[in-house]
Amino acid sequence: METDCTRDDARVNGPAPLPAGTRLLHIGPHKTGTTSVQGALFAAKELLPAHGVEFPAHTRHPMEAALAACARPAMMGDAVPTDRHWTRLQRQVEAAGARTSVVSSEFFADAGDDPTVARIVERLGGERVHVLVTLRPLAKIMPSQWQQYVQNGLRMGYPEWLDHMLRKAPYDQPNPSFWRRHRHDRLIERWARAVGPGRVTVVVVDDRDRGGLLRTFEALLGLPDGLLRPVPDTANRSLTLAETEMLRNLNKEFRGNGLPDELYSALVRNGAVMHMKNTCSPAPGDARIGTPGWALEAAAEVGARTAERVTGLGVRVLGDLSLLSAVPAGPPWEAPAEPRVAPEVAAQALYGVLAAVAAAPVGHTAGARARTVHQTTSKELVRVLGQRCLRRLRRR
Numbered sequence: 001m002e003t004d005c006t007r008d009d010a011r012v013n014g015p016a017p018l019p020a021g022t023r024l025l026h027i028g029p030h031k032t033g034t035t036s037v038q039g040a041l042f043a044a045k046e047l048l049p050a051h052g053v054e055f056p057a058h059t060r061h062p063m064e065a066a067l068a069a070c071a072r073p074a075m076m077g078d079a080v081p082t083d084r085h086w087t088r089l090q091r092q093v094e095a096a097g098a099r100t101s102v103v104s105s106e107f108f109a110d111a112g113d114d115p116t117v118a119r120i121v122e123r124l125g126g127e128r129v130h131v132l133v134t135l136r137p138l139a140k141i142m143p144s145q146w147q148q149y150v151q152n153g154l155r156m157g158y159p160e161w162l163d164h165m166l167r168k169a170p171y172d173q174p175n176p177s178f179w180r181r182h183r184h185d186r187l188i189e190r191w192a193r194a195v196g197p198g199r200v201t202v203v204v205v206d207d208r209d210r211g212g213l214l215r216t217f218e219a220l221l222g223l224p225d226g227l228l229r230p231v232p233d234t235a236n237r238s239l240t241l242a243e244t245e246m247l248r249n250l251n252k253e254f255r256g257n258g259l260p261d262e263l264y265s266a267l268v269r270n271g272a273v274m275h276m277k278n279t280c281s282p283a284p285g286d287a288r289i290g291t292p293g294w295a296l297e298a299a300a301e302v303g304a305r306t307a308e309r310v311t312g313l314g315v316r317v318l319g320d321l322s323l324l325s326a327v328p329a330g331p332p333w334e335a336p337a338e339p340r341v342a343p344e345v346a347a348q349a350l351y352g353v354l355a356a357v358a359a360a361p362v363g364h365t366a367g368a369r370a371r372t373v374h375q376t377t378s379k380e381l382v383r384v385l386g387q388r389c390l391r392r393l394r395r396r
Contacts, residue, residue: 014215015201015318017222020052021098023125024132024220027191028106029181031144032134033205033213035061038104039231040214053221054101056092065089066105069120070112072177076153077265090123100221109181117194131191131200132220134213135184137324138299138306143289145182147244149175151273153264155251158244162295183302184324185309197314204319216318237277240286242339246346247273267356275352280345292333300327 018024028034041048042060057065064085067074074080093101103124111117121129142165146158156164156174164173171179181187192200203216214228239247247268254264291299303324310321 014219015316016219018100018130018220020100021128022100023093023096023129024100024102025108025121025124025129026102026104026132026134027108027111027187028104028134029109029184029187030106030148031141032106032136034104034106034134035233035236036230037134037213037217039233040228041102041104041217043229043231044227047227048221048223049099051221051223051227052099053223054096054099056096056101056103057089058092062089062103062105063107066107067110069123070107070110070116072107072110075265075269077261077263077269086123093124102217102221106181109187110177111190112180114190114193117190121191121194129195129199131195133184133188133191133200133202134205135202135319135324136205136207137326137328138182138303139291139296139326139328140207141182142295142299143291144238145178147239147289149178150244150248150251151239151269153251153255153261155248155255157248158289159292162291166295166298183306185306185313188310188315189313192313192315198316200313200315202310202315202317202319204317204321204323206319206323237282238289239273239277240282240339241289241336242287242341243276243345244289245339246341246349267353271356272349272352275355276345276349279348283342287336287339290333290336296327296333300325 026034026037038061041055042057045055048055062085064074064081065088068081068083068086069089089103093103108120111120121131142162143158146154146161149161154161154174161174165171165175165178188200188202201220203213205213211230214230215225217223218225218228250268250272254268303326307321307324310317
């Protein structure tokens with residue numbers, strides 16, 4: 001195992017920069033620091049070429065391209081990604097020429113078979129591709145991944161979901177993607193078969209070192225220390241237990257009434273949830289999503305097997321694989337009391353729905369630029385909604 005490159009002396013004892021012209025492909029998986037990496041790279045996009053590096057994407061996260069490449073469906077109600085998204089990313093990578101380029105999307109971890117992985121590698125540069133996998137302990141991933149699934153329409157509670165994922169073979173319901181992403185040993189093995197073990201780097205993220213992951217990317221890309229900086233992203237924060245339970249119950253009503261998926265995407269995920277995240281910060285006393293002890297131990301067992309198998313794959317490992325099998329310290333888990341959403345949180349979620357309904361361009365003058373719902377004032381929102389209601393009444 002190589003020296004842990006997340007320590008203060010990483011630039012002395014850490015990994016050497018990858019060869020110039022490498023196509024560094026960061027495949028996640030989900031909930032392993034991908035958003036922070038993508039945000040930092042995108043924020044530094046204009047500074048990278050001076051150091052021989054390109055971030056070939058027009059957005060922070062080329063999710064549509066990755067989904068198309070893996071032939072995976074979009075988020076519930078979103079437009080289906082097409083080959084146009086994937087082809088565009090390929091061309092941007094090709095345009096980097098002899099420079100090193102870095103592509104990051106956790107959705108590449110959804111590539112579930114060898115032919116798909118091999119095709120992705122070939123399209124992004126073949127022998128120039130170096131795969132980077134970031135890992136965190138499964139015990140820390142499970143609550144975050146569950147609430148993310150709830151944001152995509154899941155109606156199952158956390159204890160029941162854990163039971164299905166960890167106790168009910170074949171462990172693929174209700175979310176088949178979970179173990180495709182998070183049997184990390186199999187994920188790494190799948191990509192190592194495509195590029196060879198020598199072109200796979202595994203980074204074990206240590207949550208105690210908040211800047212360690214970005215420093216590792218700097219070292220691998222040959223960037224000056226400190227060039228990549230964290231970018232605050234309230235839209236990516238995890239939901240509290242009460243917020244998730246509110247959304248989960250809304251999902252039940254949504255499905256029970258047979259509403260279209262497109263409406264869920266527009267009004268719930270990109271309306272209520274997004275506005276709530278952007279305007280409401282969790283209070284210190286808000287209940288977090290807690291994992292019962294039996295599930296923590298089961299996750300640690302999976303982590304131990306993962307670490308053992310990864311050690312034998314011949315890939316480069318940066319960090320401490322034993323972190324994957326650690327059981328988080330803390331008081332014994334107790335079933336939480338019935339979670340209650342604060343009135344102001346519920347109000348902001350409702351406002352997000354209303355704002356999404358009125359999301360057409362506000363202001364009707366020639367050349368007026370459309371604004372997002374979060375840039376719309378309450379007064380403007382009421383006016384637009386009122387006008388629309390009047391128009392509908394007149395048509396009737």
